[in-house]
Amino acid sequence: MTKRSSERGSAMLITMILISAILAGAAVLVSLQLSTNKSTEITSTGMRALHCAEAGLTLSRATVASQRAAWAGNLAGVEPSWMSVVNHDIDGDSIADFYITLEDDDDEIPTNTDTVNKPLIDANQQVFLVSRCGTMVSGVFTPKYADFPREVRELISVTNVANCYNGQKGGCGNNNNMNK
Numbered sequence: 631m632t633k634r635s636s637e638r639g640s641a642m643l644i645t646m647i648l649i650s651a652i653l654a655g656a657a658v659l660v661s662l663q664l665s666t667n668k669s670t671e672i673t674s675t676g677m678r679a680l681h682c683a684e685a686g687l688t689l690s691r692a693t694v695a696s697q698r699a700a701w702a703g704n705l706a707g708v709e710p711s712w713m714s715v716v717n718h719d720i721d722g723d724s725i726a727d728f729y730i731t732l733e734d735d736d737d738e739i740p741t742n743t744d745t746v747n748k749p750l751i752d753a754n755q756q757v758f759l760v761s762r763c764g765t766m767v768s769g770v771f772t773p774k775y776a777d778f779p780r781e782v783r784e785l786i787s788v789t790n791v792a793n794c795y796n797g798q799k800g801g802c803g804n805n806n807n808m809n810k
């Protein structure tokens with residue numbers, strides 16, 4: 631092999647190494663861009679699902695509070711029938727966007743004489759309002775955004791005594807507070 635052809639071989643090898651490096655770099659850049667786009671999309675869909683569930687909370691809060699007497703019998707994970715007065719369609723496509731249920735808090739433990747929690751009986755005029763983004767059809771819940779079954783909850787507290795607050799002596803609604 632002449633010196634000249636040896637130099638030509640080395641130059642070609644270096645060129646091929648450079649081209650390979652450039653191609654590899656380009657591939658990494660494309661892959662990074664794709665994954666950035668994907669994660670932006672995931673974040674934005676997740677946010678939409680969360681906002682949808684939060685809208686359910688906001689729209690339902692007043693109705694749930696006003697139906698205090700009808701909480702009983704509606705603590706088993708099914709949306710109360712009286713929730714139908716609330717418009718469930720927030721984007722105007724005539725399909726309900728959220729599903730509301732009530733869940734009792736652990737109100738029999740440990741302050742009352744009951745030692746067993748009774749999730750179907752509200753003993754302290756407090757329940758969780760639970761809002762899920764999606765639609766319930768024939769007992770099957772389908773999240774509005776398939777991979778984002780968002781759910782938000784808020785403790786709703788209602789008392790029968792006007793202008794009463796838990797910090798005052800005797801508590802609120804005979805629930806006995808810490809003040810003596």
Ligand SMILES: [Ca+2]
Binds near residue numbers: 718719720724726727
């Ligand atoms: Ca809708």
Ligand SMILES: [Ca+2]
Binds near residue numbers: 748750
């Ligand atoms: Ca209970």
Ligand SMILES: [Ca+2]
Binds near residue numbers: 737752757
């Ligand atoms: Ca309760």
